[in-house]
Amino acid sequence: MTDTLTITDNRTGKSYEVPVTDGTVRAMDLRQIKVNESDFGLMSYDPAYKNTASCRSAITYIDGDKGILRYRGYPIEQLAEQSTYLEVAYLLLKGELPKRAELDAWQYEITTHTYLHEFFKTSMEGYRYDAHPMGRLVAFLGTLSTFYTDSKEIHDPIIREQNIVRIIAKMPTIAAWAYRHSLGRPYVYPDNDLSYSGNFLSMLFKIAEPSYQPNPVLERALDVLFILHADHEQNCSTAAARSVGSSQADPYVSLAAASAALYGPLHGGANEQVLRMLDRIGSKAAVPDFIKRVKNREAKLMGFGHRVYKNYDPRARVIKKLADQVFEVTGPNPRLDIALELERIALEDEFFVQRKLYPNVDFYSGLIYEAMGFPVEMFPVLFAIPRASGWLAQWSEMLDDKEQKIARPRQIYTGSGHRDYVPSYERG
Ligand code: SDX
Numbered sequence: 559m560t561d562t563l564t565i566t567d568n569r570t571g572k573s574y575e576v577p578v579t580d581g582t583v584r585a586m587d588l589r590q591i592k593v594n595e596s597d598f599g600l601m602s603y604d605p606a607y608k609n610t611a612s613c614r615s616a617i618t619y620i621d622g623d624k625g626i627l628r629y630r631g632y633p634i635e636q637l638a639e640q641s642t643y644l645e646v647a648y649l650l651l652k653g654e655l656p657k658r659a660e661l662d663a664w665q666y667e668i669t670t671h672t673y674l675h676e677f678f679k680t681s682m683e684g685y686r687y688d689a690h691p692m693g694r695l696v697a698f699l700g701t702l703s704t705f706y707t708d709s710k711e712i713h714d715p716i717i718r719e720q721n722i723v724r725i726i727a728k729m730p731t732i733a734a735w736a737y738r739h740s741l742g743r744p745y746v747y748p749d750n751d752l753s754y755s756g757n758f759l760s761m762l763f764k765i766a767e768p769s770y771q772p773n774p775v776l777e778r779a780l781d782v783l784f785i786l787h788a789d790h791e792q793n794c795s796t797a798a799a800r801s802v803g804s805s806q807a808d809p810y811v812s813l814a815a816a817s818a819a820l821y822g823p824l825h826g827g828a829n830e831q832v833l834r835m836l837d838r839i840g841s842k843a844a845v846p847d848f849i850k851r852v853k854n855r856e857a858k859l860m861g862f863g864h865r866v867y868k869n870y871d872p873r874a875r876v877i878k879k880l881a882d883q884v885f886e887v888t889g890p891n892p893r894l895d896i897a898l899e900l901e902r903i904a905l906e907d908e909f910f911v912q913r914k915l916y917p918n919v920d921f922y923s924g925l926i927y928e929a930m931g932f933p934v935e936m937f938p939v940l941f942a943i944p945r946a947s948g949w950l951a952q953w954s955e956m957l958d959d960k961e962q963k964i965a966r967p968r969q970i971y972t973g974s975g976h977r978d979y980v981p982s983y984e985r986g
Contacts (some may be wrong), residue, residue: 569593582611586697601968608865611792613800613959617650617951618791625800627871630654638876640664643784644754644832647726647947650789651954665754672726672748672757674735675705682739691736691939696814698727698732703810710808712957721809729943730754731940734761737936746770747768756941763931775887776930778881783923786873787941789868789948795819795826797950801965802954809953815967816949817942823860825964826941828920830934832861834891845899853909861921862904868914876923881929888929 563583565574577588589599599858604610613918621626627634630649638648641655647662648656656664681701685694702724703709709721735745738761746761749769756777760770790796799816803809820826841850851857864871885891904910920941927937956962 565951567591567593579615580611585610588840590749599886603970607731607797612797612965613956615791615952615955616653618789620791620866620949622864622866622868625872625875625963627872629854634786634872635876637651638782638785641785642753643781643788643944643947645704646785646788650947650951660865662976668727668754669748669750669757671724672731674728674731677705678732678735679745682735682745685739687738687740687742689736689740690935691733692817692827692942693730693936694736694830695702695732695939695942698819699814699817700722703808703814705809706808709810710806710810712803713927717781717984718809718957722954725809725813725946725950729946730758731761733939733943736939737762737933740933740935751818753777753781753786763957770827773870773887775883776862779884780930782880783877783926783940784944786876786919787923787944789945789986790949791898792827792952794822795945796949796952799953801952801955802964804962806964809950812953813946813949816945820942820945821938826920826938827944828860828918829924829937829941832897832920833893833924833928833934833937835860836896839896839900841874842895842899845896849900849903849907855906859900859904859910861924862917863913863915864918867916867918870916871918874917874920874921877926878917878918879925881922888931891925891929892927894925 561578562575563578566572567574572591574577574591576583585602588602591600592598596803602610613922619629619631629646630653632641632655638650638887641649644913645661645664646655648661678698681698682694706721706724708717713715720809733749738745743765746764747759752760752771752772759772759780760776764770783836792800793900795816798819799812802815803812823831835848837854839845848857851858852859867913881891881894885894899922904915922935923940926936928934932940
């Protein structure tokens with residue numbers, strides 16, 4: 559037995575041996591399979607890349623059937639329980655948990671880069687109060703690219719690290735200022751005495767108190783949510799970051815592209831859509847009728863289903879537990895009963911069981927965000943903030959991968975054959 563595939567081309571009777579490596583065959587090994595010398599050779603066809611590995615990565619491991627998620631080998635449940643978001647960001651980017659001195663230095667670097675150039679206040683005034691904060695985040699990341707022009711030196715390790723720190727540090731400030739602008743409230747500057755999540759809460763919710771003291775339960779809950787959302791291997795937005803970054807674009811515009819992908823309701827925008835769905839359902843009694851509409855394909859059960867997880871998303875399990883702790887502080891969220899009833903019915907109903915549709919990371923997170931006082935428009939932004947460290951780790955890994963080049967997929971052409979131009983006056 560050998561780690562090879564024998565392919566017989568029945569069009570020519572020829573056989574080919576292609577190596578099997580890490581459970582894959584190289585698509586380029588198919589190109590030798592031709593019907594004649596002028597034949598371009600076989601390609602693989604895989605819409606939405608449902609069965610295509612685009613890279614080798616050592617960052618995040620997911621076993622969708624078993625519901626396993628690990629960052630650099632560490633189970634997500636242990637990191638959520640014992641780590642902090644900044645420590646996890648370090649782990650994703652550097653590959654190892656930091657020693658105490660390394661963590662202190664890392665936290666100092668992030669804490670001292672949270673300020674935005676004052677220009678951003680003027681820029682923020684250019685938006686309507688109700689401009690979606692995700693649209694602003696995409697724009698501001700692109701604008702940061704025009705400020706830190708050295709970020710184009712993507713192969714300079716010191717410059718790359720500087721801009722990675724700047725992005726992780728400034729995402730919460732951009733998000734908080736967009737929120738404050740939507741309320742017509744003055745901007746709150748970063749408070750370096752607070753933790754990453756505590757400072758974010760201060761920039762969001764501080765009013766007239768001399769210094770904001772975050773509720774420790776909510777501060778910890780937000781940090782755990784940031785840990786859970788930090789990375790998730792080759793999801794849609796990470797693939798966007800890698801693809802745009804493969805053209806050697808700078809990290810700011812690569813993450814602007816990733817944020818744009820995350821904004822979509824099928825991806826990071828799902829947490830916002832879950833709350834809107836629960837509001838449309840309105841009560842526990844109305845759940846059976848809504849489930850009927852989902853089964854008739856008149857509606858999607860937002861926050862359910864996943865391309866990889868065909869089991870319960872391990873992050874949803876952690877978030878569901880976290881919800882109880884948050885609601886102890888904020889008071890119960892009336893929509894929780896509707897969500898629990900949706901889950902109860904869906905986990906028993908053949909339509910969902912057969913399609914292996916389980917709650918994903920977005921199903922319960924919005925309930926916590928809403929209980930903490932965030933408007934639904936901020937929910938995808940709360941996903942983008944922590945995911946920045948995952949995007950940056952993946953982007954950096956791509957740049958250092960000798961096998962990677964500029965991403966340029968092929969196609970199956972289905973358009974017209976050759977035809978000559980017809981002047982407009984002859985087109986009838
Ligand atoms: C995230 O990739 C990642 O890792 C993403 C993410 C991350 O951390 O980066 O985990 C974050 O994006 C989580 C997903 C959030 N999105 C939603 O909750 C939106 C609702 N979910 C679906 O749109 C859907 O489940 C997807 C997009 C998440 C996955 O879609 P797939 O893998 O392309 O599956 P599919 O659309 O081919 O569905 C397979 C079947 C279909 O039934 P049939 O038409 O074949 O009979 O399941 C059905 C779908 O209709 N289905 C659903 C459903 N999800 C799939 N039916 C109702 N409600 C749903 N939510």
